[in-house]
Amino acid sequence: MSEPVVVVDRVTKRFAGHTAVDSLSLSVPSGTIYGLLGPNGAGKSTTIRMILNIYVPDSGTVRLFSEQGSGRDHSARIGYLPEERGLYAKMRVLDVLLFLAELKGVDRRSARTRALTWLERLGLSDWCMRKVNELSKGMQQKVQFISTILHDPDLLVMDEAFSGLDPVNSQVLKDTVLELRARGKTILFSTHIMEQAEKVCDHVCIIARGKKLVDGPLAGIKRTHGGRHLLINFDGARGNADTVFADRRLVAKADASGQFAELELAAQADAQEILRALVTSGARLSRFELAEPSLNKIFIDLVGPEAATAPARTGAEVASA
Amino acid sequence: MRKVLAVIRREFVERVRQRWFWVMVLLGPLFFGAVFILPTLLTGRGGVKHIVVVDGTSSTFGAELTTRLDRESLFVAVRVPAGPRTIDSLTAAVDKKEIDGFLSVSDASVDSGKVTYRASNVSSFVTIGTLDHVITEMVNATRLEREGVNPNLVAKARIQIDLDTKKISGGKATGESAAQSFSLAYFMGIILYMAILIYGINVMSSVLEEKTTKIVEVLVSSLRPFQLLLGKVIGVGAVSIFQFLIWGLSARLLMSQRRHLLGERGLGDAGAVFQIPHVTAGTAAVFAAYFLGGFLLYSSMFAAVGAMSSNEQEARQAQQPVTMLLILSFISMFAMLNDPGSTLSVTLSLIPFSSPIAMPVRWAAGSLPLSEVALSLGILFVSIVVVTWIAARIYRVGILMTGKRPNLKELVRWVRTA
Numbered sequence: 001m002s003e004p005v006v007v008v009d010r011v012t013k014r015f016a017g018h019t020a021v022d023s024l025s026l027s028v029p030s031g032t033i034y035g036l037l038g039p040n041g042a043g044k045s046t047t048i049r050m051i052l053n054i055y056v057p058d059s060g061t062v063r064l065f066s067e068q069g070s071g072r073d074h075s076a077r078i079g080y081l082p083e084e085r086g087l088y089a090k091m092r093v094l095d096v097l098l099f100l101a102e103l104k105g106v107d108r109r110s111a112r113t114r115a116l117t118w119l120e121r122l123g124l125s126d127w128c129m130r131k132v133n134e135l136s137k138g139m140q141q142k143v144q145f146i147s148t149i150l151h152d153p154d155l156l157v158m159d160e161a162f163s164g165l166d167p168v169n170s171q172v173l174k175d176t177v178l179e180l181r182a183r184g185k186t187i188l189f190s191t192h193i194m195e196q197a198e199k200v201c202d203h204v205c206i207i208a209r210g211k212k213l214v215d216g217p218l219a220g221i222k223r224t225h226g227g228r229h230l231l232i233n234f235d236g237a238r239g240n241a242d243t244v245f246a247d248r249r250l251v252a253k254a255d256a257s258g259q260f261a262e263l264e265l266a267a268q269a270d271a272q273e274i275l276r277a278l279v280t281s282g283a284r285l286s287r288f289e290l291a292e293p294s295l296n297k298i299f300i301d302l303v304g305p306e307a308a309t310a311p312a313r314t315g316a317e318v319a320s321a
Numbered sequence: 322m323r324k325v326l327a328v329i330r331r332e333f334v335e336r337v338r339q340r341w342f343w344v345m346v347l348l349g350p351l352f353f354g355a356v357f358i359l360p361t362l363l364t365g366r367g368g369v370k371h372i373v374v375v376d377g378t379s380s381t382f383g384a385e386l387t388t389r390l391d392r393e394s395l396f397v398a399v400r401v402p403a404g405p406r407t408i409d410s411l412t413a414a415v416d417k418k419e420i421d422g423f424l425s426v427s428d429a430s431v432d433s434g435k436v437t438y439r440a441s442n443v444s445s446f447v448t449i450g451t452l453d454h455v456i457t458e459m460v461n462a463t464r465l466e467r468e469g470v471n472p473n474l475v476a477k478a479r480i481q482i483d484l485d486t487k488k489i490s491g492g493k494a495t496g497e498s499a500a501q502s503f504s505l506a507y508f509m510g511i512i513l514y515m516a517i518l519i520y521g522i523n524v525m526s527s528v529l530e531e532k533t534t535k536i537v538e539v540l541v542s543s544l545r546p547f548q549l550l551l552g553k554v555i556g557v558g559a560v561s562i563f564q565f566l567i568w569g570l571s572a573r574l575l576m577s578q579r580r581h582l583l584g585e586r587g588l589g590d591a592g593a594v595f596q597i598p599h600v601t602a603g604t605a606a607v608f609a610a611y612f613l614g615g616f617l618l619y620s621s622m623f624a625a626v627g628a629m630s631s632n633e634q635e636a637r638q639a640q641q642p643v644t645m646l647l648i649l650s651f652i653s654m655f656a657m658l659n660d661p662g663s664t665l666s667v668t669l670s671l672i673p674f675s676s677p678i679a680m681p682v683r684w685a686a687g688s689l690p691l692s693e694v695a696l697s698l699g700i701l702f703v704s705i706v707v708v709t710w711i712a713a714r715i716y717r718v719g720i721l722m723t724g725k726r727p728n729l730k731e732l733v734r735w736v737r738t739a
Contacts, residue, residue, distance in 0.1 A: 052542040054721065075543045086534030091335060102327035103543040147539075 003066040005030045005155050005186040006051055011060030013046050013210075020046040022210040023060065028155075028188050028203070033181055035201035035218075036190040037295075039303055043210040044190035045083055048159050051188075052080055065154070076105040079153035083160040083190075085144050089133040093124070096132060097147055104151035111150060118146040122172065138169050145173060149180070156180060158189040162196050174200060194296040204295070208303045218295070225298045229291040230263040230271060232278075239282030250274050324544040325552040332527065332556025337563065345519075346567050370396050370421040370448055372440070373411055377403035377427035386426060386459050395451050403427070415441050424452070431463050503658060506685035509608055510654040513678045517615045518647055520561045521623040522640070527553055528627030528720070529636055537720045546717040554620050561616065607684045607694065614701045615677025618708055619647060625712035628719030635726050650675035654682050661686040671697050673704035711736055 006028040013021040021043040028034040038044050049055040051062050053071030064074050071078060087096050094115055101111035119128050122142045127135060135143065141164065149156060156177070162170050177187050177200065191197055197204060198218070205215035214221055234241070245254040245263065250273060253264040265271060271290050278285065336342055374390065376383025383400060390398040401407060403425070411423045422440025430436045436456055443449065465475050528550075531537040540549055622643045630636035653675060657666045661683045670679040676697050683689060718735040719727075727735065 049538075054538060054542050071542060072545065078542070080539055080542045082535060082538040084535040084538075086536045088335075088530070088536065089534065090339075091331075095331075095335075099327060099331050100539065100543075103324050103540065105323065 003030065004028055005065060006034075006188060007063040007066075008047070008051065009061045009063070011047070011050055011057040011062060013043075013050060013055060014058050019210050021050070021057075024207065024210065024212055025060075026205045026212065026215055028186060030186055031181065031184050032202040033177065033187045033200050034189070035197040035204040036188065036207065037192065037194065037197055037204055037299065038190070038207040039192055042192075042208045044192075044207065045159050046210075047207070048157055048188075048190060052078065052157060075103075076151060077154045079104075079148035079151065079156045081145060081148045081156075081158040081161065083163070085141060085164070087132045087140060087144055087147075090131055092129055092131055093119070093135065093143055094128040096143065097150060100147040101150045104153075106151045114150050114152075115146065118150065119143075122146065137164075138166055141165060141169060142172070145176070149176070154185055156185060156187045156189075158187070160191060161189040162191060162193065194294070194299050198295040206299060206302055213302045221298065222292045222295070225302070228265045230261075230265060230274065231287060231289040231291050232261040232263065232285060233287035234259045234261075235284040235286040237282060237284045239278065239284070241278055241281060241283045244274060244277045244281055247277070250277070325548050325555075328544075328549060328552025329556040329559065332553055333559050333563075336523070336557065336560045342560070342564070346564055349564070350568065350572075369394070370440075371419075372396055372398050373414075373420055373423040374398055374400045375403050375407055375411065375423055375425040376400050377425065378430070379428055380431075380463075382428075382431055382459070382463055383426050386424075386456065389455055389459060390424075390452075393451055393455065395448065412439065415439065424456075430456075431460055431467075434460055502686055505604070506658055506682045507654075509604075509685050510651065510658075510678055510682045513608070513612055513615060513681060514647065514651040514654075516561055516565075516612060517619050517677065518644065520557050520616060521619040521643075521647075523557050523560075524553055524620040525623035525627035525636060525640060526633075527557065528624050528716070529630060529633065532628065532720050533632065541720065546720065547713050550621070550624055550713055550716050553624065554617065557620065558613070558616055561612075565612075604681075604685060608681050610698060611677045611681045611701075614698065614705060617705050618673060618677065618701070619643065621705075621709040621712040625715040625719065628716040629722070629727055629732070631723060631726070639726060646674045647678075650678040654678055657682050658686055661689075667693075671700055673701045673708075676701055 004027040006026075008024060008026045010023045010025050011021060012019065012023050024043070024047060026036075036044050036047065046055060050057050051064070051071055052075075053062075053073075062071070064071060065077065067074070088099075091099070094112070097115040097119075098108055098111050101115065102108060106114070116125070116128065119125050122145075124139060124142060124146075127139065132140060132143065148158070161177075162173065165173060177189075181187060201218050203216065204218050204221060206213045214225065241261070242256070245251050245256055245261065248266060250266055250269045251263050252266045252269075255262045263274070265274075275285075275288055278288075372390070374383055374387045376387070387398045387400040390396045401411075408425070411420070414420050415422060418441065421442070422438060425437045425439075427435075438449075438452060440448075462472060462475050466472055531540065537549075623640065626639045626643060627636055630639050650669070653665070653669050656663070657669065657679055660666060666679065666683055669675045670683050670693070672679075680694065680697050684694070714736045715732060718738075
């Protein structure tokens, strides 16, 4: 695997009175969809802003594309969709896109070609000469999304990517993101909606109260933090199954009723051992499934209800950034 | 630099495309014309005043005064002999607006000069001035006659003074009259004030728009806040220069065609009456230098105000100290016109916050040593650097801030930590 695109090394950001991000490290592998997950106020936006050099970390470093220079220096290779969306209300759609592309170093002529292509693709061709404030909210979101990818960035950063999108736009966004990954681009996005993250992410990092709880490939996290549940269906013969279920070296908790059983595995237990024991005991099985807990369950288990509430902070504190 | 250019381009194009810019371009001269002509119109043509002369004299003085006043185009005068109830009934008549006012004269008027005038409006300079002038003349003539001086001799001795004023500049008379100097100075003062205010506030609302729409976050991830601020100020400044250019060129065109235009309407002489001040290259340069300086100084302050506010309402409040500075400079212009050489005037033309208006006004009103202009420009330049430095720091923190407006203490912290 090539070098990570983003390496965040022990960054800390304090606002007057509290620590928004506390010695956080993470690395985003190239060509993946990376989900930065956490409850509201966990420090996701602050982390993203530090990656983009909008905020300067109090300590720690951010390294992009394995090169020197801040997020702003690499801005031509980065597309950014902030949490709170907004465009110049009185400008024409095409002009806004040209302007934002120019800031990314694209010349106006090729920006125009690309903008028209994208507008066409997302069904906005008829609107390109209209003013932004004549568009519906959903259309404005599409325009803003186009503006983040117009310069064909290698890294796409989206803060609360799917918030406020209707299902159709949400699908469009997801398709585009998957297509970008297929072309080798890297996507980093934050969300607090686990179902979305579960569907698209390759890697995740879960943070709460500015600290990292876990990170790594989604499958691996599910394996270590989930994978402890067994779903069993008997095919008539139960054999000596209850003896196996009672073995505390293997099964921590069993919920067996008739032809069905759900087991929670003991700490060091291997599911294969249970399968062998059940077969040996004479049971016939129609289903033996290591159930992955949903990301949502892992998230709630890890974060805990108390961490889901962010400490209060005032505007003035945010201001001192 | 390309990014700054993109910002400049956006600010310029979007503004010039707006309808209000062209409305300003067209209405501006009308507005300035109105500022000039209205005061004269309003004071000059208050309409004919119907007055009554209450004659309590034992001579013909009252009757003569009435005739004399009636001859003035400003008045229709009627003589009424003084009686016990006259004053009361005339007061009632003024109240009912049947007459504009009444004048009471008696024998004492000729002896001691005491005359009373009661009217619904006594603030019109023209009315009071004419009354004063006519009565003084009549009283003086009567008193001289009483001393045995021939009335014809009195009339002969009187002469109308024609005070010819010319400004001396660079050791020679410029052929520019006091009235021309005055109107040029006045005109420049008003334009500078309006332009700095309007375009300064333009910068402020531009900052505020980017902040409230949150697009600023995208922008500062692409270019440094200072580049953004720089592009904004230059872009808006370019719009104002563009506007001046349109005005300047069309004024030139009108001037060169003036004789033609006026002649066609049989107003060949109007050009002489309507004196147009001569704008030298030096004056234009001073105007341009101070406009740019003033705009840079004030627009960066306005930008900081926009950055520290989170909506229009807050911005309107927060801009008040900045606007006050500008308004004070504007008001002081009148003191300056009165005496361009006074200590107050000199001080105001050196203080950077007032010099952008004060110095051009002084320059136009009377000639100045270049060294003084250089000193004032130097101070202005240093102040721009310092103020922009502070404003840029406030801007940098402010544009990403949400929540309540900072107080002074917090502002100081922003400047220190930014």
